[in-house]
Amino acid sequence: MINRALVIGAGIAGIQASLDIANSGYQVALVERQPSIGGHMAQLSETFPTLDCSQCIMTPRTVEVGHHENIKLYTYSQVAEVSGTPGDFTVKIRQKTKYVNWDNCTGCGVCQEKCPWKAPAEFDRGLGVRKAIYTLSPQAVPNKPVVNPDVCVRLQSIAKGEKLKCGACLKFCPTNSIDFQQTESFVEVHVGAIVVATGFDLFPQTRLPEYGGGQIPDVIDALAFERLLSASGPTGGQVKRPSDGKEPREVVFVQCSGSRDPEHGVPYCSKICCMYTAKQAILYKHRVHHGQPYVFYIDIRAGGKGYEEFINRAQQDEGVVYLRGKVSKIYRDGDKVMVWGSDTLSGRKVEIAADLVILSMAAVPAISANGHRVPGLELALDMDGFYQSSDAELAPMESNLPGVFLAGAGIGPKDIPETVAQASGAAAKVLGMFRQALR
């Protein structure tokens, strides 16, 4: 039995599982495909129902992971192959080319300042900009940048065999850490158990042409709105609409965009949207006092602790108007976005000329969204592409493969408390495995 665990995915699930295992005295190899850890929770402004600042509750954990003597962090990396048996797996990790020597880099940020080339920031869902050399956010762990070949003019000139262009980062880096000759590398680690915590992504707007198909600038998804609300986001927390930067006064939230839609979207419910929509509507009202939020819904799903009371707060105290009905069409009309929906409780059609529309896009498994399959780790997936637990009821963290455990939204959409519980639960299974081998 090798007393080291591999954790795939460093969102809150992977982070929690890693900490539980590492704090119990065992080694952890934590692999994350993004340049830094934190997943989607790092993109949130506040969390429901307490309205805690997401970064504030998360950074103690991300920093702990970054500094933990028992955790080896492999970011901007992916698991390429797994072989061996439970208790003795051999894992090949592919470290993508960063073009920056992270052993030397101090994270000073000068390269990002000096780089002249910009691109839409993925972390801000395209609403903000980042440079060709970038970190995801100012609080990134590790706070070291990577160079994106699609945007970096220097790399493109190298690839084309032309005269070398730019090189500003190379020139200004005080520790000589830029390395345009760097190539991807592979690392092999031996582990006894694996925790898969790859999380979720959002269903693409292009799949919903009746809602604008992603072409209307003022129709955005909830993660993008979260970035607008965030004090560390592209607008410093001021709610401004993407098209003209004006403050939106009439804001429409469309729940179940793509979810509960077997014909056209995904058949399942994405679980968290009712709650995060109420949260976003409340936060919007706090920022734009004279604004009016509307929420179109089918059912309000607020089962967790304090959740029902939170919805009541949105409806009764904060003046959010809830309309029970699906939205059939969203289209642009001048500088307004027209929303055609219905209010089944009054039996009437509703048309709203909105300034901004936020779609609660369905949550889909991140692995499917990124098409990443790992040879040697043939995990069973359900019909919707989520990991299949060996028993959904009594063994949700166990997969079809012995020694491989599951946690978080990769199994199915879920909120943070349930994710954290599953992550610690998966850790308990790993610890059990390691300890049993002692006897």
Add this chain to the structure above:
Amino acid sequence: MRKVGVFICHCGINIAGSVDVEKVAEEINRYPGVAFATTYKYICSDPGQQIIKNAIQEHGLDGVIVAACSPAMHETTFRRTAAAAGMNPYLLECANIREQCSWVHQNDRARATDKALYTIQSMVEKVKRNEALDPLSLPLTKKAMVIGGGIAGITAALDIADAGYPVILVEQSDHLGGKMSNLSGTYLNFAAAPDLLTRRVDRVMNHPNIQVITDAEVTQVDGYVGNFKATVKRVGQDAILSYDVGAIVAATGYASYPLSRLPEYGGGTIPDVMDALTFEAMLAPSAKFARPSDGKSPKEVVFVQCAGSRDPEHGVPYCSQVCCMVVAKQAMLFKERMPHGQAYVFYIDIRSAGKGYDEYVQRAMTDARALYLRGKVSKIYQDGNKVIVWGSDTLSNRAIEIAADLVVLATPMAAPDGTKELAQRLHISTDANGFYNEAHPKLRPVESLTAGVFLAGAGQGPKDIPETVAQASAAAAKVLQLFSRDEMKAEPTIAQVIPELCSACGLCVKACPYGARQVDEILQVATVNPALCQACGACAAACPNKASVVRNWTPTQILFMADVLV
């Protein structure tokens, strides 16, 4: 003379938006004792921490103030950073200029800036006089007690025992399995729940590391994390059993809501109006499907969701989470027993958010042809051998009257009687609805605020089986973490007794709300239990001789702080 470094965080615009942090840095740099002052965007981030480390080493700092958010957020993180830089961590203090300054004075930049400056100055005065301290080491008993033998308790016990540690499992009733043993099938897994459960119960009963005590309750818990002494009493027996354990998991589950609280639904008076758990027993394959009043098999069955839940005025304000699914399951099981029967379901929202849950409810509607009516039920009464249900269908805007043979009320999952008392014995708290309070609703769902006492399952709040099992394993992980070391570390910033001044009067013992003080009769001096002391300072206030002092919160320090502020 101490060399104090002051690090002021912008926290994006959270602090810098209301406080002129650069000005504060400039001014505090001139303050006596301050050797270095700087600001940074997010001092909690990696580069921010690096700035602190570098400054400690370059300037030989022996005192640090991090002026940022509340110490509750990052004090531990910053102290670890200081330790890594070679400075004693207890020479680092946080000055709260966010929650207590910038966030509450957003409209007055000048005064907010002043207040931030004074706050930092007072903390500088404190830190100049802080003692360098070392964490205390405490012993640890690597044995766990799990209170509650339902699916949560069983799962937690198995995970802990499988890892090689002994577990005492205390169960109130005479058998293990809890409410799950009453289920005929679970949703998704029509596989009869008793089968799935029996295998686990067998494992528990035969596990070499688990000792099961039924018909028992925990009557007293003394001690502290790693060193609890739990007293257990069995029903009808005088003998008191005492166990030394290091961790406790509270997995006491839920209770059925009393039907008598729903008189408008005939609760407790109409025999054919029952709750879902009772209907579950009627649906058991081995049972004759017979209604209580006359033993006939009911053909028209009405299910009333939210019977008492989501009702702040009259029932409970919360949602019980599982009922939408339970009703869908029972409607399907009912249709299997009575192919010519008809189920009606009155609902407000359908809460079927879990994996495969929505599809499941669809099957109840399409396959079992249950008629779902969106509306609350106002009244239920007996009329001959029928039970009349008055409800509404808000989607067609009509009042509905159904002459039912049987009515199933989806009543709330309630906290069991005695939960509050048990919580008190465990030194943990319960919320307004009687459920255990977790340490943090998002990131610490299975920990209580009392170190060493963990929570799992419906005792913490209504939840379904998958979430219960996840929490139970999570609680086990916390126990395993605790047991992974041979001793525990405790914070040294606690009360201490100056023996020369102590007259053993015992006033501090009475003043301490945590039971952390005792008088040593032989030495005639008060003593402090370092694991229980929470540094509240009540003893320091009570002591007439000033013999009780909280480390790094001495009267001298406080007076110097007050000097700055007054």
